[in-house]
Amino acid sequence: MPTNPQTQKTYKPDPRFKIAHKEAKIGIALAIFNFIWWFGFAYGLGNRPPEQYTYTFGLPDWFFYSCVIGFILMSALVIVITKYALTEVSLEPEPDQQKEDSQTP
Template identity: 65%
Template sequence: MDPRFKIAHREALIGVGLAIAHFIWWFGFAYGLGSRPVEEYTYILGFPDWFFYSCIVGFILICLTVIVLAKFVLKDVSFEEEGDEL
């Protein structure tokens, strides 16, 4: 089996894990803090706290995680067949 498939499967699992982690983060803050009555909301930079933490902080955190993963964990793999030289 081509070793590129092993790398691709590992990196696909990393991507799925990151998507699941992002959803859990979003869902936890959006429905955890957002399920209170509107009168009890606190605001950060003009946004309700549930929105700020779930959408703004979550987006920034996931972007930083993707950058770190792309820089240090994911590998650059050639799409060229071995022995197929131009």
């Protein structure tokens, strides 16, 4: 059954998807970096007998660097990336998309 090209809608990808995919990759990279930071310090420095621990501000060094400094570092990274790398995008439908939606029964 042949279709009429004039009645066929052409697919035009929404440019917001490209932005969303880029930002999702940034979020995944941050999560992976956070895990590597935490795992490296927690198991790298914490893989000793407790008698050999050194302490920073009363906390074992493995905990201080993995959890306290890691939290501060990740908070700063998220703030900087949110301010400079992420883009504010309107979630409202595009004007031409609104017309198509209103014409569809």
